[in-house]
Amino acid sequence: MERFYFEIPGPERKEAAIDYIKEFYRYNSDINGAGGLPRFLNNYEGWLEKLNLDYTRVPNEEKVPGRTYFLVRESDQRIVGMINIRLTLNEKLKHYGGNIGYSIRPTERGKGYNNINLYLGLKVCDHFGIDSVFMDADLDNPASWKTMEAMGGKRIREYYDDVNAHCTVVDYTIDVKNALAMHPEMEEMILPCSFT
Numbered sequence: 001m002e003r004f005y006f007e008i009p010g011p012e013r014k015e016a017a018i019d020y021i022k023e024f025y026r027y028n029s030d031i032n033g034a035g036g037l038p039r040f041l042n043n044y045e046g047w048l049e050k051l052n053l054d055y056t057r058v059p060n061e062e063k064v065p066g067r068t069y070f071l072v073r074e075s076d077q078r079i080v081g082m083i084n085i086r087l088t089l090n091e092k093l094k095h096y097g098g099n100i101g102y103s104i105r106p107t108e109r110g111k112g113y114n115n116i117n118l119y120l121g122l123k124v125c126d127h128f129g130i131d132s133v134f135m136d137a138d139l140d141n142p143a144s145w146k147t148m149e150a151m152g153g154k155r156i157r158e159y160y161d162d163v164n165a166h167c168t169v170v171d172y173t174i175d176v177k178n179a180l181a182m183h184p185e186m187e188e189m190i191l192p193c194s195f196t
Contacts, residue, residue: 004080004116005191006069006124009035009051013070013079014044020070020079023105032144033084033101035068059088067124067195071104071117074191080108081117085124089134096164098134098171099125102144114147119186122151124195125176132173139168148172152179 009017021038024031031038035054040047057065064086071081083102086093093099100121104114125133137144139158149155153172161169 001189003074003189003191004113004120005072005074005193006083006120006195007072007079007193009048009068009070011045011048016079017070018044020082020105023107024103027106029106032103033068033082034103035066035082035084037068037082059090061090061092064088064090064093069120069124069195071113071120078108080105080113083117083121085121085128087128087130094134096136096161096169098136099130100133100135102147109143114143115150116186116189118147118151119180119183120190120193122174122176122179126180127195131176133176134171134173136169136171138165139170145170145172148174152182 017037018041021031021034021041035051037047051068054066057063059065065088066084066086068082068084070079071083072078073080081102081104083100086099089099102114102117102121104117122133135148135153137148151174153174155170155172157171159169161167
């Protein structure tokens with residue numbers, strides 16, 4: 001059985017992280033949950049500085065504190081996914097964007113890895129005292145919203161967003177403690193890791 005863990009991005013992952021993003025470009029795939037890494041491909045060290053600022057940020061209506069992680073497969077140490085967790089929400093994020101953005105690299109999709117990614121993300125939320133998570137996805141991205149549903153997500157709204165996404169969006173809430181309690185089997189697939 002494959003096992004996975006979250007890793008806080010560091011300088012030793014520069015080439016692997018850039019390769020992760022470039023794979024999305026090769027497959028012409030949207031990139032989510034990468035903490036802004038696509039804007040820093042020529043300045044990875046600057047991205048790491050940004051992540052440190054993100055973690056200690058005082059929330060306002062423009063920015064909120066957050067944490068970005070690599071989802072790493074133990075057997076080959078490959079970055080198979082990423083997740084960005086906003087530790088609080090401003091008014092905009094309460095309506096669009098929510099607490100969590102995530103992705104699995106195109107060549108690793110269809111293996112259930114995003115369920116593990118979100119499960120670990122909910123453990124992070126629990127660690128930081130977040131009881132309820134708000135998330136959204138494009139309706140035409142069932143892989144994303146089915147992951148939310150697999151972790152106990154309840155659909156609360158479906159609407160056409162003509163401001164941010166320009167498509168039909170579905171909103172979900174997840175009760176963090178309930179979702180974690182529902183999936184004890186996930187513990188066999190993860191390794192202990194630090195969330196701070």
